[in-house]
Amino acid sequence: QVLRDGGDRMGFYSPVEGCEALRRQIVLRSLEAGTECSVRDTLVTSGAMEALHIALRCVTRPGDTVVIASPTYYCFLQLLENLGLRVIEIPSRPLEGVRPSDLAQVTDRFRVAACVLTPNFNNPDGALTPDEAKAEIVDILARRGIPLIEDDVYGDLGYDGERPAICKAFDSKGLVLACSSFSKTIAPGYRIGWLQPGRFLDKAMELKATTSVATATPTQHAMAEYLGAGHYHRHLKRLRPAVKAMAANMHDLVGRHFPPGTRATRPAGGTVMWVQLPGGADGVDFMRRALEKGISVAPGIIFSSQGCFRSYARLSCCVPPGPALTEAVRTLGEIAGELVAGSHEERISEPWDSGPIAMSEGSLKDS
Numbered sequence: 001q002v003l004r005d006g007g008d009r010m011g012f013y014s015p016v017e018g019c020e021a022l023r024r025q026i027v028l029r030s031l032e033a034g035t036e037c038s039v040r041d042t043l044v045t046s047g048a049m050e051a052l053h054i055a056l057r058c059v060t061r062p063g064d065t066v067v068i069a070s071p072t073y074y075c076f077l078q079l080l081e082n083l084g085l086r087v088i089e090i091p092s093r094p095l096e097g098v099r100p101s102d103l104a105q106v107t108d109r110f111r112v113a114a115c116v117l118t119p120n121f122n123n124p125d126g127a128l129t130p131d132e133a134k135a136e137i138v139d140i141l142a143r144r145g146i147p148l149i150e151d152d153v154y155g156d157l158g159y160d161g162e163r164p165a166i167c168k169a170f171d172s173k174g175l176v177l178a179c180s181s182f183s184k185t186i187a188p189g190y191r192i193g194w195l196q197p198g199r200f201l202d203k204a205m206e207l208k209a210t211t212s213v214a215t216a217t218p219t220q221h222a223m224a225e226y227l228g229a230g231h232y233h234r235h236l237k238r239l240r241p242a243v244k245a246m247a248a249n250m251h252d253l254v255g256r257h258f259p260p261g262t263r264a265t266r267p268a269g270g271t272v273m274w275v276q277l278p279g280g281a282d283g284v285d286f287m288r289r290a291l292e293k294g295i296s297v298a299p300g301i302i303f304s305s306q307g308c309f310r311s312y313a314r315l316s317c318c319v320p321p322g323p324a325l326t327e328a329v330r331t332l333g334e335i336a337g338e339l340v341a342g343s344h345e346e347r348i349s350e351p352w353d354s355g356p357i358a359m360s361e362g363s364l365k366d367s
Contacts, residue, residue, distance in 0.1 A: 018044025034169030051179035064113035071303035097129030126267025174199030250317035257333030
């Protein structure tokens with residue numbers, strides 16, 4: 001319809017900042033997350049990864065140190081490495097996310113250029129940081145002049161229907177750069193994301209213009225019409241309970257088919273489940289044996305730059321129930337059981353047993 005009605009203009013570049021109608025709809029959606037941004041302060045990107053890339057380039061230079069939650073999405077780690085940035089990991093705990101006290105300890109001790117967090121349903125552990133902690137995190141970083149890059153791609157997928165606030169809702173100094181997209185809620189192939197970069201808007205516009213020039217015009221206009229017609233709101237009302245049911249089914253299957261001692265998160269939103277295998281079973285071996293059976297899982301070790309989470313794995317829980325899924329989980333449980341039987345370790349220490357910093361002390365200098 002957009003191509004038919006838009007004619008030749010759909011074949012031209014959109015403005016660098018993006019289609020105004022789409023940005024207006026994104027701003028309206030942001031109100032639900034507690035953020036009052038203007039259309040001018042919103043930049044359309046080709047997915048959330050481009051938004052994160054632009055945000056990091058706005059506030060860091062090669063050699064700078066960035067604080068991230070751990071475990072964290074492995075593509076974040078690859079992006080940081082590609083940009084020549086060093087990493088300090090602080091724990092994300094499944095029931096509470098990042099503790100402000102851990103962040104304060106790290107920022108007091110080290111010279112930190114930026115912080116990257118996913119406070120709403122972190123990938124892979126599904127952690128939801130409480131609003132009080134979000135406000136405290138923003139305050140801690142603001143008092144030190146440290147920008148916060150916030151990834152909120154899962155924010156619309158809370159199971160209880162109430163959309164959690166984002167850190168940018170507590171930002172009064174323009175230091176929070178909020179990134180998100182429609183990849184997890186509509187379709188990843190549309191590549192529609194956005195960045196609300198606060199005081200770094202001019203730099204973000206320059207970087208967007210000199211990297212991808214503009215986001216694809218037809219998909220921007222199609223998304224603007226979809227949002228403007230109220231379809232997205234109705235879509236979420238159906239999607240949230242569906243994802244909740246699929247997650248509950250996956251949790252039940254893991255409980256029935258995995259060996260005793262397995263631990264699995266029960267997140268309040270998002271699309272993934274974080275599983276700890278018992279008895280020192282190795283997540284990489286688990287992944288390899290699963291692939292031999294045609295099943296894809298992500299080993300925990302790839303969600304840390306420090307080799308943590310060796311006995312963990314991430315499962316996608318956004319899979320429709322049925323015989324194929326049941327058989328796949330049963331097979332994974334058998335593999336896990338075989339690995340446990342062949343392991344001689346009773347317990348692998350938790351990544352944060354020795355403190356809230358996962359980084360070799362010799363690789364950084366105190367500030």
